[in-house]
Amino acid sequence: MMEEKIFEAKSVDQAIEEACRVLGCLPEDLEIEILEHGSSGLFGIGAKKAKIKVRMKPEKLLSERANRAVMFLKELFLSGELKIEPQAQLEKDYVKINLEGEDAALFTANGGTALEALEFLTNKIVARRLGVGAKIVVDVNGFRENRERRLIKMAREAADKAKRTRKPISLPPMNAKERRIVHLALKDRRDVHTRSAGEGERRHVVVYPGPPRKK
Amino acid sequence: MGKLKELVEQMAKALVDNPDAVQVNEIEGEQTSVIELRVAKEDLGKVIGKQGRTARAMRTILSAASTKLRKRAVLEIIE
Numbered sequence: 001m002m003e004e005k006i007f008e009a010k011s012v013d014q015a016i017e018e019a020c021r022v023l024g025c026l027p028e029d030l031e032i033e034i035l036e037h038g039s040s041g042l043f044g045i046g047a048k049k050a051k052i053k054v055r056m057k058p059e060k061l062l063s064e065r066a067n068r069a070v071m072f073l074k075e076l077f078l079s080g081e082l083k084i085e086p087q088a089q090l091e092k093d094y095v096k097i098n099l100e101g102e103d104a105a106l107f108t109a110n111g112g113t114a115l116e117a118l119e120f121l122t123n124k125i126v127a128r129r130l131g132v133g134a135k136i137v138v139d140v141n142g143f144r145e146n147r148e149r150r151l152i153k154m155a156r157e158a159a160d161k162a163k164r165t166r167k168p169i170s171l172p173p174m175n176a177k178e179r180r181i182v183h184l185a186l187k188d189r190r191d192v193h194t195r196s197a198g199e200g201e202r203r204h205v206v207v208y209p210g211p212p213r214k215k
Numbered sequence: 216m217g218k219l220k221e222l223v224e225q226m227a228k229a230l231v232d233n234p235d236a237v238q239v240n241e242i243e244g245e246q247t248s249v250i251e252l253r254v255a256k257e258d259l260g261k262v263i264g265k266q267g268r269t270a271r272a273m274r275t276i277l278s279a280a281s282t283k284l285r286k287r288a289v290l291e292i293i294e
Contacts, residue, residue, distance in 0.1 A: 072229055080222035080280045106279045114279035117272035124269065125229045 004055045011038060012050045019054045030054045062134050066095040068126045069136045073097065073118075082106070086138075094135045097122070104140045112143060116175065148181055155185040158207045159192040169207045173198070179205050219288050222280055223250050226273050231258035247287040250277070254292075262292060 005023070009015035012034055016027055023030070031054065038050030066088040073086040082103040089096045099107065107114040119138040126136060137144070151174075158169040171182060182205045183194050193212035198204050220241040228234040236255035241248055254262055263270045274290050281288040 076222065076225050076229075079218070079225040081218045082280060082283070103283060106283055109279065109282070114275050117275035117279075120268065120272045121226065121230075121276065124264075128230070 004053050006035070006051060006053050008049045008051050009038075010040070010047075010049065012052060015050050015052045016054075019052065023054070023056065025056065029057055031057055062090045062093075062095055065126050065130055065134055065136060066090060066097070068129055069095060069097055069122050072122060072125050073099075073138075077103075094137055096137045096139060099138065099140045108140050108143045112147060115140060115143065116177075147178075151178055151181045152185045155182040155194075155205075155207070159186050159189060162207045162209045163191050166209045168209070170197075171205045171207065173202050173204045176203075179203070219248060219277060219281055219284070219286075220250055223252055223273065223277060223290060226276065227252055227254060227262055230261050230269065231255065232261070233258055247289060248281075249289050249291060251291050251293050259292070259294065 005019065007015045007019045007022070009018050016030070016032060019030060019032075020027055033053040034050070035053055036048060036051035038048050039046075041047035070086050070088050073084075077084045077086070082101075084099050084101040084103045087098045087100060089098065107118060115138060119136065122138055123136050127133070139145075154171065158171055162169045174182070179196055183196075186192060186194050186207065190211050191209070193208050193210065194205050195208065196203055197206050220239050224237060224239045227237045227239070231237060231254050233255040236253075236258070238253040240251040240253075242251070252262065261269070262273070264272075270290070270292060277288050277290050
């Protein structure tokens with residue numbers, strides 16, 4: 001739990017503003033207790049500063065989200081008799097949950113679609129209780145990072161091949177998140193450009209030779 | 216083979232407003248199990264999700280878990 005902090009300013013509103021600036025949040029993220037309303041006094045004589053005590057609302061706290069997520073996953077794996085232990089780690093603005101144990105590999109098969117599904121469901125369930133907030137990333141021993149690295153490598157190879165053969169190169173079907181990684185990996189290259197093609201499950205990135213056409 | 220049923224029950228209960236109304240039935244076949252999920256009428260949207268995304272996520276998780284048992288499992292949401 002985050003501790004309480006005290007802010008002083010000329011007025012209550014200014015004190016709230018200051019609190020939000022320091023804590024990097026919105027006024028609605030805070031529980032605010034007014035200690036002194038403050039007064040401007042007469043010609044500045046006898047002016048009293050406004051004083052407030054603030055605390056981040058619990059649902060905005062990463063640790064709370066992490067606990068919810070871990071609780072859900074633990075119960076889920078227990079009920080399915082899967083040998084997986086979720087371990088939460090608090091990052092700066094998101095929660096990372098790593099799945100450990102012999103059955104964790106069940107979720108990384110087929111390019112990690114099940115991991116994606118688990119992440120989606122976990123976020124949904126946490127948001128249901130605590131509102132929309134910091135994202136929860138579910139991973140199995142760096143699978144996601146590795147996948148990203150593999151995608152970037154794949155994108156660069158396809159770009160080189162497109163340039164060499166002067167023909168468009170189609171990549172395998174990917175979900176929106178993966179396609180985004182590929183598009184971003186090649187966005188600064190002047191010798192190729194990318195576009196997505198196909199519908200639904202078959203949607204994929206095509207790498208075209210030549211500079212991107214101006215719209 | 217009761218585990219898959221419980222897995223679905225757990226997911227559904229976490230998603231709905233009326234966890235007590237969640238009912239899960241398993242019809243076991245030789246190779247395929249059909250898992251029927253019933254929820255309160257007003258919770259139907261919660262287990263299906265926008266464009267069926269939540270239902271699809273549950274199916275994907277179910278099939279990942281069922282590979283451990285070398286079985287196929289199908290999730291049917293009963294209206």
